[in-house]
Amino acid sequence: MADPMKFAVPLVPARLIRRYKRFLADCRLEDGREVTAHCANPGSMMGLAVPGEKIWLEPNDDPRKKLKFGWRLVDHENGHFTGVDTSVPNKALRAALEAGEIPELAHYRTVRAEVKYGENSRIDFLLTQPGLADVYVEVKSVTLSRQPGLAEFPDSVTKRGTKHLGELAAMAQQGHRAIMLYLVQRTDCDHFELAADIDPAYAAAFSAAQAQGVERLIYGTRISPRGVWVRPFP
Numbered sequence: 001m002a003d004p005m006k007f008a009v010p011l012v013p014a015r016l017i018r019r020y021k022r023f024l025a026d027c028r029l030e031d032g033r034e035v036t037a038h039c040a041n042p043g044s045m046m047g048l049a050v051p052g053e054k055i056w057l058e059p060n061d062d063p064r065k066k067l068k069f070g071w072r073l074v075d076h077e078n079g080h081f082t083g084v085d086t087s088v089p090n091k092a093l094r095a096a097l098e099a100g101e102i103p104e105l106a107h108y109r110t111v112r113a114e115v116k117y118g119e120n121s122r123i124d125f126l127l128t129q130p131g132l133a134d135v136y137v138e139v140k141s142v143t144l145s146r147q148p149g150l151a152e153f154p155d156s157v158t159k160r161g162t163k164h165l166g167e168l169a170a171m172a173q174q175g176h177r178a179i180m181l182y183l184v185q186r187t188d189c190d191h192f193e194l195a196a197d198i199d200p201a202y203a204a205a206f207s208a209a210q211a212q213g214v215e216r217l218i219y220g221t222r223i224s225p226r227g228v229w230v231r232p233f234p
Contacts, residue, residue, distance in 0.1 A: 005092035006227040011056040011072055013225075019049040025071050027057060037069035040085045044156040046144055048074050048082060056225050073225065076188065081223040082143050083185035088228050089141045090124055092221065093183060096230040097125065104179075104217060108135060118167030135177040138164050142184040144195060151189035153182055157199045165205040165214070172213030180209070181217045183230065190234035192218050 017026040017034065025039045037057050039045075056073040074082040083089075093102075094113060100106040108127035115126040117136065127135040144155035154161060168178040182192060196203035210216065220233035 005088055005095060005229075007058050007072065007225070009059060011058050011225040012069075013075070014055055014057050016049065016051055016053050016055050018051055019045065024067075025049075025055075027055065027069070027071070029057075035069050036067055037071045038065075038067045039071045040087055041071075041143075042086070043143070043154065043158075045084060046155045047146065048084060048143060073223065078188075080186070080188035082187075083141070083221065083223050083228055084143060086141045089139050089183040089185060089221075092228045092230050093139055093181070093219075094125070096219075097127070101230065102217075102219070104215075105135060105137070107132060118170065119163075121164065121167055133175060133177050135179060136168060136171045137179045137181055138168055139181050139183055142182050142192065143186060145186055145189055146195075149188070149190050151184045151186055151192045152195040152198075153192075154195060154199050154202060158202055162199075162202050162205045165202070165209040168214045169209040169212040172209075177215065178209075178213065179215045179217055180206070181219065184218065184220045184233055185223070185228075187221065187223050189220075192233070 014027040014029050017028055019025045019039055023039050025037045027037050028034050054075040054077055057069040058072050059069050072085050096102055097111045108129045110128045112126045114122045117123050123136045124139040125137040140153055142151045142153045144152045172178040194203045218233045220231050222229040222231050
């Protein structure tokens with residue numbers, strides 16, 4: 001098994017006071033101090049920004065960073081976690097891809113991240129291997145759960161996500177493999193659906209992309225305050 005995407009330093013527990021301006025969260029540490037943490041999640045975080053909930057923060061002493069904490073996890077206090085940092089899936093997935101742990105892509109030895117393609121876009125991963133069609137892999141972090149056990153995407157309207165589906169479809173039409181990979185950053189879900197009621201345009205774009213050859217993969221995660229592992233889903 002590939003090494004997990006380990007957090008740079010040990011996380012510290014806290015309680016959420018409030019999330020605001022999308023990227024900021026006021027939190028109370030166990031010693032009573034109130035701090036402001038960076039929230040690396042542009043989505044609505046529906047159901048995950050509840051005042052008083054237990055969360056885990058990653059401290060830093062980087063003089064270039066104004067905020068000295070980053071919000072990484074929601075602790076549901078029942079043995080389950082949700083990862084709220086949208087940069088984590090790509091880091092964890094890269095390790096799994098390079099270790100050959102994604103069976104559908106295990107034959108590819110060259111993994112490149114953030115490669116320009118489409119209309120002023122970057123694909124999350126471009127996989128290449130002599131004798132095989134190139135693979136364009138777009139990754140989305142899944143954190144929404146409105147029903148027990150059900151993970152959903154998206155948690156808000158995502159015009160950017162809809163644009164990505166169109167660009168993946170164009171790659172498939174050119175003869176490449178194109179994959180939309182949903183990484184479920186929750187440990188309490190065992191099935192997945194698109195949240196068509198939240199963003200009907202995205203759901204329609206996904207159906208159109210599939211009809212043009214775009215593949216869908218769903219993977220899950222094991223999450224702890226130590227790190228994040230990619231695992232089969234469910």
